[in-house]
Amino acid sequence: MATLELNNIVKDFAGTQVIKGVDLEVKDREFVVFVGPSGCGKSTLLRMIAGLESVSSGDILIDGQRMNEVGPAERGLSMVFQSYALYPHMTVEDNMGFSLRLAKVPKAERREKVLEAARILQLENLLERKPKALSGGQRQRVAIGRAIVRNPSIFLFDEPLSNLDAALRVQMRIELARLHEELDATMIYVTHDQIEAMTMADKIVVLQGGIVEQVGSPMELYHHPRNRFVAGFIGSPKMNFIDVEVREARGEGVSVRLPGGGEYSVPVDGSGCQAGDTLSLGIRPEHLTLDDNGPLEGDITVIERLGGVTSLYVQCHGEEWILVTDGEVSHRVRDNVRFGFAPARAHLFAEDGLALTHLERHPLVDVERRQNRASTAADAS
Amino acid sequence: MRSFLLQAPAVSLLLLWMLVPLCMTLWFSFQRYNLLNPFISGFAGVDNYTYLLTDPALWTAMGNTLLLVGWVLAITVVGGTLLAVLFQQEFFGRGIARLLVIAPFFVMPTVSALIWKNMMMHPVNGVLAWLFNLFGFQAVDWFSSLPLTSIILIVSWEWLPFALLILLTAIQSLDDDQVEAARMDGAGPIAIFWFITLPHLKRAISVVIMIEMIFLLTIFAEIFVTTSGGPGLASTNLAYLIYIRALLDFDVGGASAGGVIAIVLANIVAIFLIRTVARHLET
Ligand SMILES: Nc1ncnc2c1ncn2[C@@H]1O[C@H](COP(=O)(O)OP(=O)(O)OP(=O)(O)O)[C@@H](O)[C@H]1O
Ligand SMILES: [Mg+2]
Secondary structure, eight states: OOOEEEEEEEEEETTEEEEEEEEEEEOTTOEEEEEOSTTSSHHHHHHHHHTSSOOSEEEEEETTEEOTTSOGGGGTEEEEOTTOOOOTTSOHHHHHHHHHHHTTOOHHHHHHHHHHHHHHTTOGGGTTSOGGGSOHHHHHHHHHHHHHHTOOSEEEEESTTTTSOHHHHHHHHHHHHHHHHHHTOEEEEEOSOHHHHHHHOSEEEEEETTEEEEEEOHHHHHHSOSBHHHHHHSSSSOOEEEEEEEEEEETTEEEEEOTTSOEEEEOBOOTTOOTTOEEEEEEOGGGEEEOTTOSEEEEEEEEEEOSSEEEEEEEETTEEEEEEEETTOOOOTTOEEEEEEOGGGOEEEOTTSBBOOBSSOOGGGGOOGGGGOHHHHHHHO | OHHHHHHHHHHHHHHHHHHHHHHHHHHHHTBOOBTTOTTSOSBOTTHHHHHHHHOHHHHHHHHHHHHHHHHHHHHHHHHHHHHHHHHHSOOTTHHHHHHHHHGGGGSOHHHHHHHIIIIISOTTTOHHHHHHHHTTOOOOOHHHHSHHHHHHHHHHHHHHHHHHHHHHHHHHTSOHHHHHHHHHTTOOHHHHIIIIIHHHHHHHHHHHHHHHHHHHTTOOHHHHHHTTTOSTTTTOOHHHHHHIIIIISOBHHHHHHHHHHHHHHHHHHHHHHHHHHHHHHHO
């Protein structure tokens, strides 16, 4: 049981402001993921929550109690480091039991707790080994085990899977999700990996330059990005952006003219702009479709075939568009193709980068993460 | 065969370099050979050894050698570790302080012994005497009343920077994440030192002990310059005893026997040491 609240957190490193006023609320048992480009302050924010870094101004509240001056060990949190940070001269068992040993827990009880965590993580056979004699995935599990043994109210993870190979990452991702259910703990997770963020999070926090750009469920960020940065950051390949001219702007929709001459009416609230304005139109590669009668046309410059899907890079009116299409397309480089999109899929961004609000919310936005799992879907509905 | 031929030049040079002096020492140690009296000569059998081993001076010198090595090692390793932890912290002027504390290592042993003799420990003009007087104590005549202690102090002063230098480099390679993980686990500064820093330094400490031991077994200049092994034999170590035998008594045979005993002693220590260090390096 733990909630976390950040109130206007600021961090100064010798004059440079790295975190510029972050507000955030994390509910009990929530899985929150921090994403953002490298250097945006994700680790710094996490370390401030952990108590490893002081807070320049603002408040950190855990379960409603101000924690700014409380030491890292007393906050009741556990952190899993990207480098694992196992103690190299201790066995797996000693590594996992170190916090209990410092807390002067009797040996028998300590062993019991370590064994319990080892059982959850399938580490029973490795308890006598030193970290050096473990594989990357096993080390990762030991690091997680060390966090579990402390029985923390909140788990903090700083890119815990980034040193693992792709297959192991998928496996650990599922294991972490299972762990979250089993332990019923609040988790905060930093990652670079879109798939990790989209699949594991109840709530994603997108950071840029020390500022929170948007907080929301994965589907909310995907379908209703608040601004151009979030739209470009979430989703892969990146969203296509193109400048368009407003023909008619009303509360019920905005008519825009594409560079090729085609006209689209996008169902967004256009009350803030007027005819003649220039807006940025964003459309995801997977929402562009090849269509012989489509309004856009261009030459293919690059084809990336992934088997299941194919990415086409199309030169169209001086812009490079990316289309994600079916894996079976037989087009060749330099072929001329026509394509289009459903207007409801498009996003419009004003000069200042903010998105014009869609008139209809996407139906999947309110689906909770637990409803996506057979093991938890029943009690959620 | 071919590889043997190719190795031959290097190996034979090494053999000449090492074996010839070693064999000569061994040979002399079984000879009656005194520079003052050329008429006494010929094979001595084990007389030189019996004479030496029954000589109480040898046992005093051996005891002094062990005391000297043991205490200097203890002082430099403990002091070096604590200083390394201290100098790892951020503080104003750390760069200059590091430079100053390492400086003694670059002073020649003879010179540093002279400095200590004439400027620090001199019973009348010395800094220590002045300090003692300042606080109302009787000044100590270091080299006559505490000869071995004085030598230990001087040698420790020379070797502390070495230990510090090695241990400081080692401590800098300690992963910050590990320390932070320990902090999250509830470790305070002392627990971090004991459970994280010290095990991390284990290897470097073994290396410091091994290297220092090799040099400390043959300490000579500091004794020569300050106490000349005295008063009596109170500060004579094995190296100095060999010097007394060979160059003051002109007894080459006896001195060679002393040399052989020193070699044996050094090898016993080295074997014992390398085994423990090797065990540490493995883990
Ligand atoms: N101790 C420090 N002193 C000064 N600046 C720092 C310090 N630690 C981090 N920074 C700066 O703070 C900014 C944020 O760093 P942080 O490590 O939080 O980024 P991040 O989002 O975790 O990046 P990455 O995804 O690459 O891990 C960076 O610009 C970094 O240079
Ligand atoms: Mg980081």
